[in-house]
Amino acid sequence: MNILILGGGGREHALAWAVLQNPKCDRLIVAPGNAGIAAIAETMRVDICDAPAVVQAAVDCAIDLVLIGPEAPLAAGVADALRAAGIAVFGPDRAAAMVETSKSFTKALCDAVGAPTARYARFTEAAPALAHIREQGAPVVVKADGLAAGKGVTVASSLAEAEAAVEDIFAGQFGAAGSAVVIEEMLTGEEASFFVLVDGIDLLPIGTAQDHKRAGEGDTGPNTGGMGAYSPAPVMDAAVEARALDEIVRPCMTALAQGGTPYSGVLYVGLMIEDGAPRLIEFNARFGDPEAQVLMMRLGAQALDLMQACAEGRLNEARVHWAEDHAMTVVMAAPGYPGPVETGQPIGGIEAITGSSTGMVFHSGTAMREGRVVSAGGRVLSVTARGESLGEARDRVYGMVDAVDWPEAQFRRDIGWRALR
Structure with missing residues (x-):
């Protein structure tokens, strides 16, 4: 099979790595890919949200299956166009993808079928949203209604924090995603x-x-x-x-x-x-x-x-065949993340600690510069390991993290604390 993966982050590197384990994969192309992906698969420069361009690339490369990684191509209708062209695609059409692209759509869907979820209200203007928050009190969750790359959610413990979140959304911090805001009760558990x-x-x-x-x-x-x-x-x-x-x-x-x-x-x-x-x-x-x-x-x-x-x-x-194993991943991010970050920092030591079924360093925001891997985004690496127990996976993954030569990296030392306590 010839397979095309759309995306260039850690998720797509992990998808590419798994696909390549399967002998039915003859050719793998990832668009646009990153420095880590380029080491294991072909990469291609194409606008992954341009549906006609993606379809043409798939036709030109005799692609049998397209795997869509991120949400933006789904919102752009790329899966619709591929299906219309007779190309098998893993990912929902634009209308079905509204379960992610519109938080209020999903809330209405839950209401219609009685699915348990948080109480909510939707607003298209700041003044009534602020009035609602002051009436409900804190804590409360404030969400941009549309796609905001995972960053349009504020879990506000105070009224001031909630009000600031509403004002930021309507001020355009998240672009078109902030044309409406959804305010929810904060769930516990x-x-x-x-x-x-x-x-x-x-x-x-x-x-x-x-x-x-x-x-x-x-x-x-x-x-x-x-x-x-x-x-x-x-x-x-x-x-x-x-x-x-x-x-x-x-x-x-x-x-x-x-x-x-x-x-x-x-x-x-x-x-x-x-x-x-x-x-x-x-x-x-x-x-x-x-x-x-x-x-x-x-x-x-x-x-x-x-x-x-x-x-x-x-x-x-289809059936899933699970091993009795555990896996853990630790994200190494650029200093300052999730705020503004500096890019171009050299990263070494990766080649010596990656490349097995028990340990991989998946690249998220990386690039090659003068033959060296450098940081090129906020989240940069996903250091990942397997073990027979979660404790074994943790020990292995943090050993790998410590072997990465990137002194400026920002990461957490307590991944898995809930399960391991």
Whole structure:
């Protein structure tokens, strides 16, 4: 098979690594890729949100399957265009991807089927939103309604913080994503990520993980795109997983299919779990980052078989084969992240610690400059390891982190603390 992956972050590096474990992959192209991806696959310069350009690239390269990594191409209708051209694609059409691209769409979907989620209100102007916050009080969660690259959410512990978040959103901090704001009650409990492949009505759970969104240890500091993750998530036992499927995922996916917009691809189900009861925080229409890194490390070659079955409408034939293992990833970020960062810092030592089924350094924001890997973004590396226990995975991954020669790196030393305490 000839396979094209769209994206250039740590998630796409992990997807590429897993796909290459499968012997059915003859040729792998990643657009645009990054320095780490370029070491294992072909890369291509193409605007991944330009649907006609992506279709033409797929045709020119005789691509059999396209895997869409990030959310922006989904919002741009790239999956729609590929399907119209007869090319198999892993990722939902634009209409179904609204489960991520519009938070108020998902809230309305939950209301329609009775799926448990936080109470909310949506506003298109700052004044009524501020009045609502003052009436409700803090803590409260403030979200830009549209896509904000994982950064449009503020968990505000005070009225002043909530008011500032509303004002920033309507001032244009997140561009078009901030044309409306959703204000939610703050759920309590333990957060987990649940990943389910969906092919219209058929569902196949493919793993759980827990992310660490806060920049600082002890879950302090500003929200980020994710500073680390581990899999599986202990809080997601069989009973919780069954409730999440029966009360949230299946009703919502059935409603989409019955409404003429069947969902096809991976569904990221962000949950808050309290006393064994899951409530929906959010849906995403793609793999999370850095959760994809730990999932791909555990799934390996079978990840391609599962994604292909989903894209070709054969999900009812697919099965997941799990090893009794654990995986952890630690994100190494540029100093200052999630704020403004300096790029171009040289990074060494990676080649000596990566390249096995138990340890990989996935590149997120890197580039090659004069033959050296340099930082080229906020989140730069996802150092990932497997182990028979979570403790073994932790020890291995932090040994790898310490071997990376990048003294300026910012990272957390406490990934996995909830499960390991």
